[in-house]
Amino acid sequence: MERNQSGKYCVRLRVYYPRHAWTLNVYFLAGSFDRSMKKLEEALDFLQRQEEKLWFWGVDRADDMGFSAEFLKEAGMKLDRRMDFPKRATSVTLAPEREVPASVLGPMRRGLAEAVDLVRAAAAGD
Incomplete structure (x- = not known):
């Protein structure tokens, strides 16, 4: 999680699906930390439930990545093409x-909040 130039939170996800041994990189933007955490929970849920569709359109039908992008867009995410x-x-x-x-989300939320605070503190010190 990082803040972009416009002050929005950019949450990048690298999802590894062991069933098909493939990786999907996505991201989404949120206006506040709380909203980014809510969207993160929704994104994780979506990415888990839609593994087969994402794999089919992202790997089997790689020539039609437009569909994958549209499918992710409906869930508020975009393909992350950054390497x-x-x-x-x-x-x-x-x-x-x-x-x-919830036992996973609590510690993850604290860790992300600390990371964002460290970046903020470093930027304020410049």
């Missing part, structure tokens, strides 16, 4: 097709 990924990323492992447990 680099932050080294200090929060990592979480979830069971396929299951709800995201």
